Amino acid sequence: xxxxxxxxxxxxxxxxxxxxxxxxxxxxxxxxxxxxxxxxxxxxxxxxxxxxxxxxxxxxxxxxxxxxxxxxxxxxxxxxxxxxxxxxxxxxxxxxxxxxxxxxxxxxxxxxxxxxxxxxxxxxxxxxxxxxxxxxxxxxxxxxxxxxxxxxxxxxxxxxxxxxxxxxxxxxxxxxxxxxxxxxxxxxxxxxxxxxxxxxxxxxxxxxxxxxxxxxxxxxxxxxxxxxxxxxxxxxxxxxxxxxxxxxxxxxxxxxxxxxxxxxxxxxxxxxxxxx
Ligand SMILES: C[S@@+](CC[C@H](N)C(=O)[O-])C[C@H]1O[C@@H](n2cnc3c(N)ncnc32)[C@H](O)[C@@H]1O
Numbered sequence: 380x381x382x383x384x385x386x387x388x389x390x391x392x393x394x395x396x397x398x399x400x401x402x403x404x405x406x407x408x409x410x411x412x413x414x415x416x417x418x419x420x421x422x423x424x425x426x427x428x429x430x431x432x433x434x435x436x437x438x439x440x441x442x443x444x445x446x447x448x449x450x451x452x453x454x455x456x457x458x459x460x461x462x463x464x465x466x467x468x469x470x471x472x473x474x475x476x477x478x479x480x481x482x483x484x485x486x487x488x489x490x491x492x493x494x495x496x497x498x499x500x501x502x503x504x505x506x507x508x509x510x511x512x513x514x515x516x517x518x519x520x521x522x523x524x525x526x527x528x529x530x531x532x533x534x535x536x537x538x539x540x541x542x543x544x545x546x547x548x549x550x551x552x553x554x555x556x557x558x559x560x561x562x563x564x565x566x567x568x569x570x571x572x573x574x575x576x577x578x579x580x581x582x583x584x585x586x587x588x589x590x591x592x593x594x595x596x597x598x599x600x601x602x603x604x605x606x607x608x609x610x611x612x613x614x615x616x617x618x619x620x621x622x623x624x625x626x627x628x629x630x631x632x633x634x635x636x637x638x639x640x641x642x643x644x645x646x647x648x649x650x651x652x653x654x655x
Contacts, residue, residue, distance in 0.1 A: 382496030395487050399442040400610040403494055409487070411610035415442045415523075421605050422647050424521075424550065428452040431518040436506050436539060437525030440487040441499060443552075447521065448497040456514070461485050461503040467530040469574045507531070509538040516544045523552040524607070526590070527578045536594035545655030549596065550647065554607065557644045558633075559583035573626060587646055596650040606642030615639070 384404050385391055392409055400411030425431075429451040435444035436458050444457035460466055463480035485501060492499055502514070506525065520539055526532035539549060559568050560583040567589035570581045582590065584603060591598060617635055626634075638644075 380492075380496045380498040383493050385494070388494060391490055395490065396483055397440060397487055397610070397612060398484060399440040399487070401440070401442065401445075401491050403491070408611070409440075409491075410612040411440070412613050414608045414610040417608055418552075418605060418645070419446060421602065422550065422552065423600055423602060423649050425450065425519070428519055432515070434458060434514075434517045434520045434542065436509075436520060436522040436535075437528075438488070439484045441484075441491060441501075443521045443523050444499045445491065445495065445497050447519070448499050452519070455497075455499040456502050456517075457488060457499050458502040458504060458506065458509075459484055459488075460505055465505065467528065467579065469572070469576065469579060506535045507538055509542045511542050514542050516547070517542055518544055518547050520547065520549045521552070522549065524554065526551070526553055527580050527582075530579055532580070532590060533594045536591070536596065540595065540652055543652055545652065547652070548599070549650040551591070551650060552605075552607075552645060552647045553582070553587055554643045555584050555587055555603070555646045556581040557604075560585075560644075584646060587648070591648060591650055592653075595653045597653045599649040599651055601646060601648050603646040605645040605647055607645045608642040609639060613639070 388403065388405065389407055392403065392407055397409040397411040398413060399409065400414040400416060401409045403409065427450055428447055431452050432454045433447040433452040434456045435447065438444050438457035438459045441457045444455050448455045461482055464477045468477050488501055520543060522539065526535065529535050543549065556570065559570060559581065563583055565585060567586035568583045569586045572578050572581060588598060
């Protein structure tokens, strides 16, 4: 695919809302909510993906998918849901919040793909509906920051397993609760988030591993602790100082004073199918 740098690239970047922070030509940096650029060298990603068929599940603007294309993948598929109201929202999430993101990520994805000339296919579907008869089988799969948003993370992992070749690898990158990990170092503990949150679960390190085994994956390697840093458009401080419903003041202060500055505690896990 050849790069087509639009003359009005800066205006087009400014007209969109960004989840990921990308370096684009002309020194343009997309104002993402998150910045995965410092994380990439710390992930156990293969240096070369030459000849591999790759899948990025829950790809958002496609940062990880484009990284796989840069590493020479033969084919990259970036999967996400265009209709954000079709996501697994919790009961109290307002309608506006539910559908507010529809089409946003694919517009950002297309602008980056065309500008950088990276050959990545976009697939608009739910992870739960992955089907080897339709999507075929992949050599390498990445899944970043997705399971926390799903009502049924084990079902999603199993669905991913169905489209992996027997010797394929899955790289999972998920946030982990530092406090639950320190307090319960040996026990798998997951906390349900307040009902108006866009995420379902906060897991400790043991629960992250336990979930992978439950979905019939073997852990090959684990990197912990990593951190996902916030991007230029994530507010430095809250608009107003109030404790969010179910979290309480301790968690709210910890988020803005520590996590917001340092980044989200994150674990990266290399996985293989336990029963290929
Ligand atoms: C937190 S973002 C993570 C983006 C990216 N993978 C990363 O690590 O930075 C989660 C993404 O998962 C997508 N998503 C949520 N539910 C999904 C589902 N059932 N199937 C596929 N994608 C889903 C959302 O649209 C969103 O783009």
